[in-house]
Amino acid sequence: MSRESFDxxxxxxxxxxxxxxxxxxxxxxxxxxxxxxxxxQGAAMxxxxxxxxxxxxxxxxxxxxxIIATQQxxxxxxxxxxxxxxxxxxxxxxxxxxxxxxxxxxxxxxGELIKPLLSIPRMEEIxxxxxxxxxxxxxxxxxxxxxxIPARDLQIDVLYNQVHRELITFIMEKxxxxxxxxxxxxxxxxxxxxxxxxxxxxxxxxxxxTGVPVDLN
Amino acid sequence: xxxERAEKTRMMTEDYSLFYGDFKxxxxxxxKIPTNKITAFxxxxxxxxxxxxxxxNRMNDLIPGVTTAGTIFLDGRNVAREDVxxxxxxxxxxxxxxxxxxxxxxxxxxxxPRLHGTKNRSDLAVIVEKSxxxxxxxxxxxxxxxxSGMSLSGGQQQRLCIARAIxxxxxxxxMDEPASALDPVATLKIxxxxxxxxxxxxxxxxxxxMQQAGRVSDYTAFMLTDEKRAGNLIELGPTKQIxxxxxxxxxxxxxxxxxx
Numbered sequence: 001m002s003r004e005s006f007d008x009x010x011x012x013x014x015x016x017x018x019x020x021x022x023x024x025x026x027x028x029x030x031x032x033x034x035x036x037x038x039x040x041q042g043a044a045m046x047x048x049x050x051x052x053x054x055x056x057x058x059x060x061x062x063x064x065x066x067i068i069a070t071q072q073x074x075x076x077x078x079x080x081x082x083x084x085x086x087x088x089x090x091x092x093x094x095x096x097x098x099x100x101x102x103x104x105x106x107x108x109x110x111g112e113l114i115k116p117l118l119s120i121p122r123m124e125e126i127x128x129x130x131x132x133x134x135x136x137x138x139x140x141x142x143x144x145x146x147x148x149i150p151a152r153d154l155q156i157d158v159l160y161n162q163v164h165r166e167l168i169t170f171i172m173e174k175x176x177x178x179x180x181x182x183x184x185x186x187x188x189x190x191x192x193x194x195x196x197x198x199x200x201x202x203x204x205x206x207x208x209x210t211g212v213p214v215d216l217n
Numbered sequence: 218x219x220x221e222r223a224e225k226t227r228m229m230t231e232d233y234s235l236f237y238g239d240f241k242x243x244x245x246x247x248x249k250i251p252t253n254k255i256t257a258f259x260x261x262x263x264x265x266x267x268x269x270x271x272x273x274n275r276m277n278d279l280i281p282g283v284t285t286a287g288t289i290f291l292d293g294r295n296v297a298r299e300d301v302x303x304x305x306x307x308x309x310x311x312x313x314x315x316x317x318x319x320x321x322x323x324x325x326x327x328x329x330p331r332l333h334g335t336k337n338r339s340d341l342a343v344i345v346e347k348s349x350x351x352x353x354x355x356x357x358x359x360x361x362x363x364x365s366g367m368s369l370s371g372g373q374q375q376r377l378c379i380a381r382a383i384x385x386x387x388x389x390x391x392m393d394e395p396a397s398a399l400d401p402v403a404t405l406k407i408x409x410x411x412x413x414x415x416x417x418x419x420x421x422x423x424x425x426x427m428q429q430a431g432r433v434s435d436y437t438a439f440m441l442t443d444e445k446r447a448g449n450l451i452e453l454g455p456t457k458q459i460x461x462x463x464x465x466x467x468x469x470x471x472x473x474x475x476x477x
Contacts, residue, residue, distance in 0.1 A: 003473070003474050003475055006474070072427075072428055073473070074427070074431070074460045074461070074472045074473060075460065075461060075462065075463055075469045075472055075473055076469060076473065077473050078460075078461065079461070079462075210462075211461060211462030212462075
């Protein structure tokens with residue numbers, strides 16, 4: 001029984017997953033950057049780029065199905081494929097959050113924001129780093145890293161609550177700000193969800209390595 | 218694990234070793250075969266799985282120079298002390314290649330019961346019908362019972378051999394790669410049949426087809442030779458666990474195709 005082609009296929013699959021993660025990570029950071037800069041063209045580029053991410057996710061799914069059908073994987077291989085399928089869904093959803101931020105940014109329009117952004121970019125920074133580390137943990141089968149990353153999601157949650165309260169104060173102070181305030185809250189919520197999705201990825205990493213399903217959320 | 222403990226054990230080996238002359242082919246095997254379950258033995262060629270299977274009904278007794286150490290139990294009784302004919306009545310065997318006798322379908326199935334003293338034709342007819350039904354062959358052959366067993370297709374011949382094995386009401390059926398000489402459709406029929414048979418019998422199967430072990434068995438035992446080429450039991454566990462999270466890295470390597 002030769003595993004050469006099988007191993008090659010698995011490596012390629014991991015590479016493809018890594019590639020879409022980089023793409024999504026770039027979009028996530030850019031979405032907040034363009035929001036701050038009020039860059040409408042940039043926002044449009046993110047929305048366009050998400051289409052490619054979605055297509056690549058479908059390709060990964062097809063690749064997984066082909067491998068399952070032709071190689072009958074078991075044990076770690078099977079868990080790996082199952083995890084790739086799940087992680088690619090998480091990545092695709094994170095991509096959707098970045099696209100969502102770009103869309104909201106477009107809705108807000110090119111005018112000035114009601115306040116300079118502080119916590120939202122910080123949230124994005126933490127979530128982005130978590131995503132980088134989670135996908136690295138996956139490619140390196142690093143269970144310890146996967147167990148440590150989710151703690152950082154708490155920082156995102158704390159920041160989100162802070163942003164939320166701050167925005168409510170804004171509405172109370174000046175009810176005419178309500179529309180943009182709600183949109184910014186929506187953006188912060190999107191980033192908060194990114195943190196949760198990364199935690200899910202960490203769970204898949206642990207499952208791949210140990211075979212034991214865990215709930216870290 | 219809970220479920221495993223709750224299960225009854227039909228056969229069991231205790232520090233069982235087998236030698237061909239000076240050569241140790243099986244090394245200190247300790248295994249339990251649970252009642253009314255299918256236990257599959259997997260492992261590379263030469264790892265001793267067929268030898269172990271054949272030990273369960275003392276088929277190795279026929280090979281010159283074979284000696285054994287340790288004990289094999291059937292329902293708590295040492296098989297070495299049983300009458301071998303009685304033992305093989307309780308522990309039947311189905312081989313890799315279908316081997317019907319050059320007799321009619323009826324006589325193939327009636328052979329064992331006749332040998333064990335059933336002479337009455339109508340009693341035999343009842344046994345033949347019941348056995349062929351249990352072997353899922355009755356519908357296909359009920360009008361041709363007088364035809365030669367050799368005239369059947371490969372898959373039918375193998376089911377005839379299963380009917381022959383169960384005609385003497387064994388407790389255990391040993392199957393040594395029962396489907397390796399059959400096409401995929403006949404293979405699936407045998408596998409479905411095994412699932413039905415386990416309600417009444419305890420089954421131990423040796424197979425080279427890992428997907429088959431995964432599909433049909435409740436428990437899987439993985440065997441491997443050590444540096445002295447003696448067969449060892451590496452791991453035994455619920456099949457689901459062996460194929461998803463085996464505890465021994467050698468099992469994982471083998472089932473993932475990294476070995477052999």
